[in-house]
Amino acid sequence: MFTEINIDALVGPTHHFGGLGVGNVASQQHAYRTSRPREAALEGLRKAALVASLGVPQYIFLPPPRPRLKWLHELGLGVDSTEHLSSEQLSAALQIAPQAFSAAFSCAFMWAANMATVSAACDCRDRRLHITPANLISSWHRASESAERAIDLKRLLGLQDNCTIHPPLSSIVPLRDEGAANHMRLSDPTGKIGFNIFVYGDDSELASHDCRFLPRQTRAACEAIARRHQLDPARTFFLQQHPAGISAGVFHNDVIATSHASLLIHHELAFYNAEQQLQRLEEIFRQTTGAPLLRMEISNSDLPIDEAVQSYFFNSQIITPHTHTSSNHTPQMVLICPQQCQRIASTGRLIERLVASSDHPIEEVHYVSLEQSMAGGGGPACLRLRIPLAHDDIAQLPRQLRIDRQLEERLAVAIERWYPESLELTDLCSVAFVRELSQISDHLQRIFN
Ligand code: SUG
Numbered sequence: 360m361f362t363e364i365n366i367d368a369l370v371g372p373t374h375h376f377g378g379l380g381v382g383n384v385a386s387q388q389h390a391y392r393t394s395r396p397r398e399a400a401l402e403g404l405r406k407a408a409l410v411a412s413l414g415v416p417q418y419i420f421l422p423p424p425r426p427r428l429k430w431l432h433e434l435g436l437g438v439d440s441t442e443h444l445s446s447e448q449l450s451a452a453l454q455i456a457p458q459a460f461s462a463a464f465s466c467a468f469m470w471a472a473n474m475a476t477v478s479a480a481c482d483c484r485d486r487r488l489h490i491t492p493a494n495l496i497s498s499w500h501r502a503s504e505s506a507e508r509a510i511d512l513k514r515l516l517g518l519q520d521n522c523t524i525h526p527p528l529s530s531i532v533p534l535r536d537e538g539a540a541n542h543m544r545l546s547d548p549t550g551k552i553g554f555n556i557f558v559y560g561d562d563s564e565l566a567s568h569d570c571r572f573l574p575r576q577t578r579a580a581c582e583a584i585a586r587r588h589q590l591d592p593a594r595t596f597f598l599q600q601h602p603a604g605i606s607a608g609v610f611h612n613d614v615i616a617t618s619h620a621s622l623l624i625h626h627e628l629a630f631y632n633a634e635q636q637l638q639r640l641e642e643i644f645r646q647t648t649g650a651p652l653l654r655m656e657i658s659n660s661d662l663p664i665d666e667a668v669q670s671y672f673f674n675s676q677i678i679t680p681h682t683h684t685s686s687n688h689t690p691q692m693v694l695i696c697p698q699q700c701q702r703i704a705s706t707g708r709l710i711e712r713l714v715a716s717s718d719h720p721i722e723e724v725h726y727v728s729l730e731q732s733m734a735g736g737g738g739p740a741c742l743r744l745r746i747p748l749a750h751d752d753i754a755q756l757p758r759q760l761r762i763d764r765q766l767e768e769r770l771a772v773a774i775e776r777w778y779p780e781s782l783e784l785t786d787l788c789s790v791a792f793v794r795e796l797s798q799i800s801d802h803l804q805r806i807f808n
Contacts, residue, residue, distance in 0.1 A: 377461025382572025414681030674738030
């Protein structure tokens, strides 16, 4: 039996809005607005704790160190990465190169779904769990995350002798990769028979599609990952994202489609020219598992694409709870939606219909407040990476990274005490604040040790 563990990443104290998300409408709309790092970190922590309270093994990674001063130095911005750093140097860097400056302080690592692509051991020819950290080369601020998160993944999974963590794909434009945000795994209820769907925005052979924004995932990257992970070609699918979706602000597949076990929910404009492949998927799913794939396609008239992007309905997290209550009924599946879905009439109606219908296993819904993450273009599902593991493997994972009430409480106290309540980009020019950041980092480390 396989269980999906979830990894979330604690938001860092420099959380701010730099407007750097390529093709990401929310990020662009909120560029340079005042951010609220304390609220951002608490919202993310509460969401992860909710998932843990539903019995899903939930892990958390610490924020990697920021700012990346060496990088600002490398860019010739006159920023000293030693004790000679001054507030004047930082202010000058902000003025000359605001994007690079914002990138050096970025907390975009909080969107853990972009950390890596993960293949369950049972899907791979060599029966090993395969992980490729994403190279994230489409934007200024995210490319450094792959090396940082590879270290965290090794720390979490290092004791597993049946796990291969690959290097990220080469940092070249044709191999742009954004990880699990563009990958879906479907399976039978035991999780043992898996089907892998990779979604790409850019295929150099089909360069004719006009997208308003640079597509962040290429077909060549998807194919390379499927090959190195040794996935069975008969159960691996490569679907193209609809260019109309990308132009409307769907910068990742998880903004327009979602999946969990045998359930696939997607918008009419999620994929381009994919009907044949989806039918093949349905057929092979039924043949191999003996049960139907539960595919639900939402039409653009039921949910206009702009409202899908504003509400982030498809970025809701779907989980199978493992709560052991003696009398209460444990729902088959739970949907964790951003609060925005309640405020928009079309998504409110859709969710009511989903929960009431007996055609789908979703029986309960939780609305979570993630205002700060949503303002950067990230909902509940962006904040987590799923790793399917056997029970014995989960028992070997380091306990100190697993969220329980005590860890939640200790982190919440530290966030309340240390994180700024609000932040402007100019606040990041204070050398006193930069020095405080390393103290915060030490303090968080101590909680985990
Ligand atoms: O890469 N936003 C992230 C949001 C990532 C969401 N992840 C998933 N859909 N899985 C991005 O665009 C905003 C940064 C800024 O505003 O400067 C940002 O990076």
